[in-house]
Amino acid sequence: MKYETVIGLEVHLQLKTKTKAFCGCAIDFGKIPNSGVCPVCLGFPGALPVYNKEALSSAIKVALAFSCQIQEYTKFDRKNYFYPDLPKNYQISQFDLPLSRNGYLDIFSENKAKRIGITRVHLEEDAGKLIHELNASLVDFNRAGVPLLEVVSEPDLNSPQEAFDYLTGLKNIIEYLDVSDCDMEKGSLRCDANISLRPEGAKELGVKAELKNMNSFKGVKDALVFEVSRQTELFEAGQTMVQETRLWDADKGLTISMRNKEGAKDYRYFPDPDLTVFIIDQPMVSQIKAQLPELPREKMRRFTQDYGLSEYDAKILVSSKKDAQFAEECIQRYPGKDKKNIVNWLIGPLLSEANFRKSNLHELTINRDELISLIGFVEDQSISLLSAKLVLTQMIDSQKPAVVIIKENNMLQISDTVELTQIITAVIQENEKSVSSFRAGKINALMFLVGQVMKKSAGKANPKVVGELIKRRLTDA
Amino acid sequence: MSIDKKTVKDVAHLARIELQANELEKLSRQLQDILGFIDQLSTLDIEQVKPASHILPINNVLREDKPHVCLTPDKALENAPSKNGNFFSVPKIIE
Numbered sequence: 282m283k284y285e286t287v288i289g290l291e292v293h294l295q296l297k298t299k300t301k302a303f304c305g306c307a308i309d310f311g312k313i314p315n316s317g318v319c320p321v322c323l324g325f326p327g328a329l330p331v332y333n334k335e336a337l338s339s340a341i342k343v344a345l346a347f348s349c350q351i352q353e354y355t356k357f358d359r360k361n362y363f364y365p366d367l368p369k370n371y372q373i374s375q376f377d378l379p380l381s382r383n384g385y386l387d388i389f390s391e392n393k394a395k396r397i398g399i400t401r402v403h404l405e406e407d408a409g410k411l412i413h414e415l416n417a418s419l420v421d422f423n424r425a426g427v428p429l430l431e432v433v434s435e436p437d438l439n440s441p442q443e444a445f446d447y448l449t450g451l452k453n454i455i456e457y458l459d460v461s462d463c464d465m466e467k468g469s470l471r472c473d474a475n476i477s478l479r480p481e482g483a484k485e486l487g488v489k490a491e492l493k494n495m496n497s498f499k500g501v502k503d504a505l506v507f508e509v510s511r512q513t514e515l516f517e518a519g520q521t522m523v524q525e526t527r528l529w530d531a532d533k534g535l536t537i538s539m540r541n542k543e544g545a546k547d548y549r550y551f552p553d554p555d556l557t558v559f560i561i562d563q564p565m566v567s568q569i570k571a572q573l574p575e576l577p578r579e580k581m582r583r584f585t586q587d588y589g590l591s592e593y594d595a596k597i598l599v600s601s602k603k604d605a606q607f608a609e610e611c612i613q614r615y616p617g618k619d620k621k622n623i624v625n626w627l628i629g630p631l632l633s634e635a636n637f638r639k640s641n642l643h644e645l646t647i648n649r650d651e652l653i654s655l656i657g658f659v660e661d662q663s664i665s666l667l668s669a670k671l672v673l674t675q676m677i678d679s680q681k682p683a684v685v686i687i688k689e690n691n692m693l694q695i696s697d698t699v700e701l702t703q704i705i706t707a708v709i710q711e712n713e714k715s716v717s718s719f720r721a722g723k724i725n726a727l728m729f730l731v732g733q734v735m736k737k738s739a740g741k742a743n744p745k746v747v748g749e750l751i752k753r754r755l756t757d758a
Numbered sequence: 759m760s761i762d763k764k765t766v767k768d769v770a771h772l773a774r775i776e777l778q779a780n781e782l783e784k785l786s787r788q789l790q791d792i793l794g795f796i797d798q799l800s801t802l803d804i805e806q807v808k809p810a811s812h813i814l815p816i817n818n819v820l821r822e823d824k825p826h827v828c829l830t831p832d833k834a835l836e837n838a839p840s841k842n843g844n845f846f847s848v849p850k851i852i853e
Binding site: 298299300304305306307313314315316317318319320323331332333334335336337356361363364365378411412413414415416417418419420421422547549552554556557558559560 | 772774813817820823826829831848850
């Protein structure tokens with residue numbers, strides 16, 4: 282039987298405010314343990330939490346970026362459970378009246394555009410950090426109370442790859458908003474995945490497993506791939522699934538069931554009486570909306586319209602905010618209306634340089650105007666495209682101007698016909714076989730002869746001019 | 759609503775309280791009385807009253823994102839039943 286994979290993701294984002302969600306403790310993860318704490322985040326009796334204005338505004342930005350409906354009336358609730366990293370024995374979270382609902386994120390996955398629903402974006406707080414020693418667990422509350430956003434997707438994802446692309450798209454948008462670092466390895470973005478299978482065409486959802494402990498986007502994908510095959514095997518063996526939480530073990534490449542001694546969880550949510558309700562009216566939403574930066578999708582549309590980029594090229598450039606900024610600066614400085622040339626350089630040689638150096642486009646140490654002058658040398662045929670790529674590498678390595686490198690390496694292209702004719706004559710004499718093949722109508726033979734001229738001229742001959750000259754010479758004679 | 763011993767046991771477990779058999783008996787009765795007392799509220803007509811989640815008619819109480827002075831680790835750990843360096847120490851919670 283064929284099965285359909287159904288995946289929903291819960292993403293937690295740490296907001297990068299200066300201070301915690303409910304108290305003025307500065308957030309700084311480099312600090313010594315328990316130095317960024319106060320009576321509020323340690324849960325001392327009588328301490329009164331007050332929510333961070335900046336966190337609320339960042340949260341509304343995120344919700345708006347995912348086209349969520351901001352709820353006019355929202356409140357905080359207490360989620361009650363005992364765990365040593367939670368000093369109050371409850372987490373301040375949101376239950377029945379979350380900040381926002383019903384948004385979406387458009388992804389492009391496996392050559393298909395797809396809209397993934399976002400159930401809700403709500404506010405909560407982070408817990409402390411535990412270090413497990415041989416005989417005890419040590420607790421650091423510096424992280425307790427850091428503002429978190431929980432972004433819950435609808436079960437609209439149907440493959441591990443789609444889940445991966447959803448996370449990449451989400452991170453891209455948050456990066457543009459600049460409200461969270463979104464670094465999974467550092468824990469500023471965390472992701473749990475719910476996954477179940479069902480026979481293709483079935484309406485009801487299957488029994489799900491909740492996957493935890495993934496610490497990279499690739500880890501999420503790998504865990505889901507493993508889980509698809511594990512659940513498929515269970516289905517085929519006719520076994521029933523149990524709803525459970527499973528931990529991903531990246532080293533072994535498998536998920537392990539977390540034994541649950543507690544039985545069903547009972548969080549006994551109730552409104553937190555320490556915090557007032559929030560009324561988020563239209564003027565407030567409009568004001569925050571006006572502060573939203575241009576988001577990737579809008580930037581992509583503008584790049585295609587204003588600069589004539591293909592959708593494919595634009596997508597590559599907007600996939601990082603800083604790269605897009607770098608690209609746009611280059612494109613704007615590039616003279617003339619036709620930007621195709623500079624764009625080809627950006628997504629061609631420059632991107633390969635970045636990939637080769639394992640860095641990003643915007644991190645390349647190249648002056649934008651020097652890049653444009655280099656492209657100019659190719660356009661007026663002073664140097665060949667091949668040489669230009671070598672110059673580019675040297676420009677990034679040495680930060681010397683293009684013109685200096687071209688002179689130093691004697692790279693100026695020979696377009697002078699007198700000089701070229703001498704070389705061509707020699708090549709024709711030395712390669713009689715190819716000459717007769719060309720005369721017999723083999724175009725490839727011409728390419729070979731041009732190549733020989735290039736070789737003889739140490740790459741400096743202008744291949745276009747050479748090709749023309751050889752053709753004329755051999756057809757005239 | 760009636761409270762049986764199982765409910766009291768479940769609630770006690772959620773609150774991490776250990777109850778003796780006689781306490782279970784006594785608390786079941788007392789909780790039943792308390793709920794009965796509160797149940798009087800159900801006789802009120804609240805058709806026109808909106809649900810509330812806060813007792814004061816105030817909203818949007820927020821603070822600026824400005825750092826305050828934190829406790830020193832010494833001060834923060836002063837009343838900890840057990841500590842280790844700058845950490846709070848608790849019984850090991852994973853195997």
